[in-house]
Amino acid sequence: MVASIEDVARLAGVSIATVSRALRGLPDVASSTRDRVLAAANELNYVASPFAARLASGRTTTVGLVVPFVNRWFFAEVISTVESELRTAGFDLLLYNLGDEEGRARFFDVMPMRKRVDGVLVASLVLDDDEFKALTALNRPVGLLGLERSGFLSARIDDVAAARNAVDHLVGLGHRRIALIGGDTDDPMAFTPPLRRLEGYRAALRTGGIEPDQALERLGYFTVDGGRAAARELLTAADPPTAIFAESDEMAYGALRELHDAGLRVPEDVSVVGFDDQPLSELWRLTTVRQPVADQALDITSRLLTLLAEDELDGDAVPRDPGVVLPTEFVVRGSTGPAPA
Structure with a gap:
């Protein structure tokens, strides 16, 4: 018979909530209690259900990525890099391709990612005040790729x-x-x-x-x-x-x-x-x-994940160094030369 979290709590002599906090590594659990919970889980061969953990914590371990297009080189590079970094961290990617003006208006009106993501990345979109308000109303960390705004994480080039x-x-x-x-x-x-x-x-x-x-x-x-x-x-x-x-x-x-x-x-x-x-x-x-397209995407994704981790620990994470500008390089090859006489 597969052990449940209730079995672990009973054997360790603690509440189910304490078992959940201890197994997730949160800091508000005494070390002796954590040791007791881990020992009980090990004895019962208990394996936590990721779905149950998400429900208990209110977390989705999912990050939304909003792009205006998916069929252009820049955005394909961004999507690939973000997905890889999220997968390494145990997160899922929820992609929103706006596609056209109607799709954009519908997205910011409905905000379909509400309650479905822990954080949001927006790639290379010039947002107006109403769209920023819609993102802020999600009450989730937001990272901007290709633009910057006070109070938001951002990574871009000049x-x-x-x-x-x-x-x-x-x-x-x-x-x-x-x-x-x-x-x-x-x-x-x-x-x-x-x-x-x-x-x-x-x-x-x-x-x-x-x-x-x-x-x-x-x-x-x-x-x-x-x-x-x-x-x-x-x-x-x-x-x-x-x-x-x-x-x-x-x-x-x-x-x-x-x-x-x-x-x-x-x-x-x-x-x-x-x-x-x-x-x-x-x-x-x-x-x-x-x-450096991949570097921009990697930078903003990793800093968003760091912010999510800090927020889970103390509930009041604040972005540090929110705006990052990455350098470009001018590469001279054979397609330029002196103006013809």
Whole structure:
């Protein structure tokens, strides 16, 4: 016959609640009592039910991850890293893919993760005040990946500075007609890179004495096809660019393909810079910004788990060092060179 927690409590001469606290390693149990409970559990070969433990503690050992998309490289990297770190810690992942504007509105209106998770991670979403209020109302620790907000854990890169470095490189090579292929800053999904990388691009131009020209800014929608279409439009302009800064490597790949098909040489005729340093970027010889996607996801997940553990012990855990900014690296390869004479 399988022993129950009631059997352990009876043999140890303590309450069921004390057995639960002792077996979970909580600090409010005397060492002598804990030893007695452990001895009784060992004698009865008692194995605690994870489901029962969750019910007793009010914990779900589950963390929710909210992403705007699942079919893009950045978010695939985030999901994989978060799931692996949670699994190692004995936690489950509950993934919420918002997908579109309607899905986003429904999620923050209903908040389907209520009472289903111990903590929440939000990846690369620009949240408004009402959405932050909805997250706060969950009364669960929240970690933000790719953005920051006072009172929340966060891990991100400095997208503005990284984009400035990329465009500074092109300005330093003598380019004056520098185009941008980016994301839609008016996209209702409002994820963070398009806003900040555009800001960095324009700031670098002004610092270099170049007035930004919106005729050189094209939408590539963070896809290869979008980058190719944007490059095609730029090349048909009366005064086409001599350099292109793409806000993602996928868009840069599309631009490189279009330049090749147009009979233009890279970098002799047009230089190209990407952003991310995806695995294929080295094969394309693409100059790009290397961002530590997995490191960001690992950092925010591990700190959220630490906060959950502290909260279970003292019931009043407070985030320490809530905002972390991880460094990027500018990687120069063969897709950039001096501006053509």
